[in-house]
Amino acid sequence: MTIPLADLVTILPEMIVVFAACVLLVLDPITPPSKKDWLAWMSLGALVVCFFITGATMNDRVFAFSDLVVVDAYASFWKLLLYLVSGLTILLSMTYLKEEGIDLAEFYGLILLSLTGMMVMVSGADLLVIYLGIELMSIPLYIMAGFKRFEARSIEASAKYFILGSFSSGILLYGISLLYGAAGSTRLADIAVAVDARGLEDPLVLIAMMLLIVGFGFKVAAVPFHMWTPDVYQGAPTSVTIFMAVASKAASFGAFLRVLLEAFGGVKPNWNGPILVICIGTLVLGNIVAVVQTNIKRMLAYSSIAHAGYALVGLVVVGWAGTEGAVASRGVSSVMLYLAIYSFMTLGAFSIVAILRRGGLEGEELEDFTGLSKRHKGAAFLMLLFMVSLAGIPPTAGFIAKLYLFMAAVDAGLAWLAVVGLVFAAVSAFFYLRVVMVMYMREPSATQEIETRLALTPTTTVVLACAVAGVVLLGIYPSPLISVTTFAAIPFR
Amino acid sequence: MSDLLVILIPVFPLLAVLLNGLLGHRYSPALAGQIGCGSVGLSFLCSLVVLGEMVSTGTTREVIAYTWIFGGDLNVNLGFLIDPLTTVMLLVVTGVGFLIHVYSVGYMHGEEGYTRFFTYMNLFTVSMLLLVMGNNYLVLFIGWEGVGLCSYLLIGYYFDRISAAKAATKAFVVNRIGDAGFLLAIFLVFVNFKSLDYTIVFSQVDQLSTEMATAIAFCLLIGAIGKSAQIPLYIWLPDAMEGPTPVSALIHAATMVTAGVYMVVRNHVLFDMAPVALITVGWIGGVTALFAATIGLVQNDIKRVLAYSTVSQLGYMFLACGVGAYIAAIFHLVTHAFFKALLFLSAGSVIHAVGGEQDIRKMGGLWSKIPRTHGVFLVGTLAIAGIPPLAGFWSKDEIMAHAFVNGEYGLYLMAAIGALLTAFYMFRLTYLIFYGQSRVDPKVEHHIHESPPMMTVPLIVLAFLAIVGGFLGVPPEHGWIHGFLAGVATPAGAEVHEVSFGLLVGLMGIAILIAVSGWGVAHYLYSARPRAAEDWAARAPGAYGTLLNKYYVDELYDWMFVEPCKRLGRIWDWVDSNIIDRMVRAVGRMVDLGSAGSTWFEKHVIYGAANVIGFGNHLVAWSWRKLQSGMVHHYAAMIVVGLFLLVHFLLIWLTGKSVL
């Protein structure tokens, strides 16, 4: 049996990334410490190549490996987003890892491997492939969360993430096995046929579906499967936190949507109720608990939970009875738009936390931001921008994301859900603006008066510039991104 | 060409924001101030050209800068609607704004964060311009949120004062309540019209049912109440006086707070379809006008008196909208911008002169020491009190006349009493500041000095405007402004009340009488018999205390909203520590029991077997640790509990469905 060349070409980006990761791991021990940056540049180069390949094949819709893998506009969109986020994470890590004293080139290899998992997830047309993708994404993340081996918190985060992560993927896998029993195949298309035939109330399908929702709900950090998020986000090195909060969440949403819509598209009423409950619970808990946090990373973790809740609104729109065609596809595209914009804001906010960490200054407690506007105007202003965007205040991109999402909800006849979202957006303004207040309306204490040195190197500057460009440009001119997401959501019409 | 001109109006201040914000630390603060003023000045010139074109051609134009949001049926342009209403607002925002910017150069001189101040002020100007120029609801909303954010930043400008930070937060939170209503209105508009453009919405408005129109109008009204500080959301405005005085003048008197009035007038087509909402606007305005005026009677902080006066005057504008007199509302908005900016700025000049003192009980007899400030302040007082022929007289009289002619005698009565009180408290302020014995702290007495020309020249220009501004609307009902705005602010289908000349003169006479008697009482109490006011206050301590404490509304809100929240928090705390904690411990004990059981099992059953194998020993040793609920278990348990709850819920959801 031979593998057709065409199939290999289809997964060229995945192969490039895996290859780059392997080369990196081999070269790491024989590279002198002063040259380690070259390895980071090499991985960035691989990402750039992949970016162009995926971008060029965006219009295709190709199945490969006997329908195990699909490369369509939907998958390509997520991949492009993932390349971008991974690239920025690598750029930031080049400085951050040195600050933390953990600059091992393995790190970049792990990021690339994890990225491969994410790419496989969003491209999977078969639960086997999706499961493999999830594991390939998660295992490097377990390691990276504990990358600060000498720090108890980091290891603890890693252990907690590992236990709960493998627990949840066990649940997911059990769901998959039940689905296999029901459908005789793990291919999404075959499952859809079997689910349609077995109808709404087949207990096997119902339980399997719930188990899958739990597994994915864990990965996207939705209530009540979110408990790991604050601990792990706080304990992990900040650049890993960024990668988890942005890339892993985006990829998980990508796979979650595909599984729900392709395999369970025929039984929308079945999953819509639970998703609605999860969505509201996530909105409520994420926004309210964030109010009492005093650690910025923890606060941003709850904020990322809350944002998962907003993105789930889009999923509810897709599943809502009576939404078909254009409205359903608007729901999908609003989730994609939301996560793309969320990526920029969250990446930016966490990056500020990362670059503040220099010379003993933690930069993680809210206290550390006291009077930042006096000490470093630029950093304070950027943080202001990211906070305003996270709170969804125009004209930043965060507003566009929420607007587009709530418009889709209102269109689907879910005006009340939009109102719930609005109320909690108002609550969220409270804790985001508290950071602003601390930065702008408090005097720095005597010890903080010392000129704050930021880890501002060319690479971190590029990361911040990209994040700011995303937050501002997508706010004042979001049309291109909206067109792309609309196009990418067409398969789910 | 002229399209470009329109786009340039907000672009100039935006460029100044970018320049000062990004490069401000590279050059001197003085240059930053010049850039800030110059950009608004250029916008003002452009606005004048736009006005010229508007007057000569009289055509309404839409200028689309670019397609902002494009996706499915949601299509929004960043576009500007240039019609007479926008033009008037443009001139107010850029013209008065420019004067206030110039004044700030002098007033803020030497303050820390001078560049930052001008950056925020220009950012505010950009937002306000978007607000009044937008051709759809979303652009309006951007401006709406933008001005709120700038207001937040500027109120908290003196960040060494804790009260400033608190006031800023209060303003922002109260405004967010209004904004939520406004955003809901936008959603409802979109659902009903599939568009957010004014032209499309207003041309298809007949398709709307009265109920839906009322719902939208009420949601809009919530937004307007929050922004324009009307009952019951007015509480943030007096506290907002913590900001620098030019901020109070620009944001909290002349422009931002009038955004609600602008929004109601802009949407008058919707309000005309919803008479219930419209008359609610009127009554909210009337009650606010009277209510705020009574509080203003006894306040002792110069800026707070002016703040309550602003709330009260905004009430007049709402009242005018409520009786369908939209043109009168805009007319009053314009004249109010003139004289209230004048009053705030000259109050700033007074504060500047007496070294930061804001308590009017510690002023007095200042007229000879700061004559120019005294002159312009007097002009402002005369204008707001409604002494003809100054600006306030014409616009306020027109509002009262409309209320009377439309048969809303209750509203007329409130407006009339409000006018009497307005005249009284404004002259009280004037007498206490400028006349009588000096009560200034001897230490600052010899420092009192007139402000520099940078501050007094804008004051004189504003005083001139406050004197002649009223002639825009003379003769009543047929002035220039009435003809100019007739096309955009005339209520649809309302019957025209012919006002007889005699009635008009009669109403004017009453208005003058009211104003003069207010002045007279103030003169009697604070100039002729200076002890009388204290006697009166002593004779009715209850009423005086109630007014002085602003009807205890802040306390009431505390008691109604803040305290219950805290109490809820305490109850929750109790529940948390007593019930939930116990439950957790109980669950923990159960888990421990299970754990102990399994350990027992391990010890006595597996142990034997494991011993044979040889490594079980370690496992047992490790697991026999102190029995205590650990976090990871909670997390994992949460996942399982969540799963069970969701399955349970799903079953209810499905069977509920099938039953139905």
Next chain:
Amino acid sequence: MTVPITHYMILSGLVFLIGVVGVLIRRNIIIILLSIELMLNATNINFVAFSSYLGNVAGQVFVFFALTVAAAEVAVGLAIIIALYRHHSSINVDDFQLLKW
């Protein structure tokens, strides 16, 4: 005589449940790890049973992948546990509460 498919499902369900309960009530990380393995193996029972019941080889292929992934997971997990032990001289999960509310 063949064993009916429901028997396999009940068996795998029980094994899965034991695994879940083990994760919830045990304190030793190694035992938790083993409990997770039990959960994974319950799915493997399911896959193999369904595979033979349906006469379809895909399930057995899935089992191979699941086993491989489980092995990788255990490798990483044990490494993490060693790092943890170096810090705390303990592998009792109750001792790891630096990160909480």
